[in-house]
Amino acid sequence: MGAPTTTRRRPGALLDRPAWAFWILAGPFVIGLAVFGYIPILWSVYLSFFEARNTVTPTEFVGLRNYADMLTSPAFLDSLLTFTLFALFIVPTTFVCSLGLALLVNQARWAQPLLRSVYFLPAACSYVVAALIWKLSIFNGVRFGLANTVLGWFGLDNVAWLAVTDPPWYWLVLVTLRLWLQVGFYMLIFLAGLQRIPVTLYEAAFVDGARRGWTTLRHITLPQLRATSAAVLLLNLIAAYQAFDEFYNVLGNDGAYPPYARPPLVYLYYTALGSGQDFGHGSAGAVILALLIAIVTLTQGRLLGFGRNHT
Incomplete structure (x- = not known):
């Protein structure tokens, strides 16, 4: 009677199991997403039904009163309207x-990788740094500025790009900054x-x-x-409503921000982290x-047919 054979587990066999491999590789990212993403979002939704001033601990349940106050706030509604118009302009302009x-x-017949890198480079730039360059070097309003x-x-005479509202030259500063930062990414x-796109389609058309x-x-x-156009439009629209860094750093001054050209995130920033900390x-x-x-x-994705098979 022969000796019983033993099955030797080879090194790394534990990692061959799909479940273990998934959690080892994706576990840290899932934990980070939950801690820094989902939990703050859920806590923010919870806080929206309470009175919470100068503290993130809710003190009094107010139901939908906070929502009613925000939906009737002229400043908040004005910020939504202003940046809806901004999105209607910046989205098609960036697309084109x-x-x-x-x-x-x-x-391009040659140097295509170089051209891709050159045009994409602004997308890797910090929004804060780019905003300061636009504000202090290009459109600083004095005769030494580039513009x-x-x-x-x-x-022509000098233009105070950020100091006047009639005409609203500050929009030229904000729009050119946003275009410079994001056109390369969508490109x-x-x-x-x-x-x-198959080359045979063009060859058949030429024939x-x-x-x-x-x-x-x-x-x-x-x-x-x-499908690509639908994805670009959706990403661009979301980015337009999430505008914060460039607007805050271009128009903000010594902790203050003008009431015009105020994006929703800037308004909410001053509401939650301002003097009242509401x-x-x-x-x-x-x-x-x-x-x-x-x-x-x-709605836009449904109208554009995003996610459908267009082949």
Whole structure:
């Protein structure tokens, strides 16, 4: 009778199990997401139903009163309206600029990786640093600023870009800053979509007599980019409503912020972390803003057919 055989577990066999491999690799990220993401969100929703001033510990249950106060607050509603108009402008402008840039880079015969890196570089820049450069170096309102220097070449007077509201030149500063920061990122998304379009589609179109340019762009490129275009529009819309860093650092001064061009997040920042530290109303406003973004995003995604198979 032979000796019983023993099964030797090879090193790393424990990691072959899908469940263990998943939790070892994804566990730290799941814990971090729960601690720094989901728990604060749930606590914010909880605080929105309570009176909580100067403390994150709720003191008095007020039901939907905080929501009613925010929905009837002229300042909060004005911030939503202002940045709805801002989103209506910045979203299509970014879409057109990033798509056009992607088409140009995709047609490059040489140095395409270099061009991708150069155009994407601003997306890696800090919003705070870029805002300070725009505010202090380019549009600082004195004759030594870059924008006023260019105007001086044509014999034009200096413009106080951030100090006047009529005309509202500060919007030019904010819009150009946002475009510089995000066009390169969406360009890469469009470029990836362009490179997935089969070349045979263009070759067949040329055989049938189609001309390069608008004809192929309209009948081949844009239809093939429908899913990519929907993703770009959705991401861009969400980013427009979440604007904070560049607006706060461009227009903020010594802890104060002007009432004009105030995005919802800046308004909620001063509501929750200002002198009153009203976390109840601040949390209610954050929930309203999140629901508004979700509703607009889902509506836009449904209209654009995001997630459907367009092949």
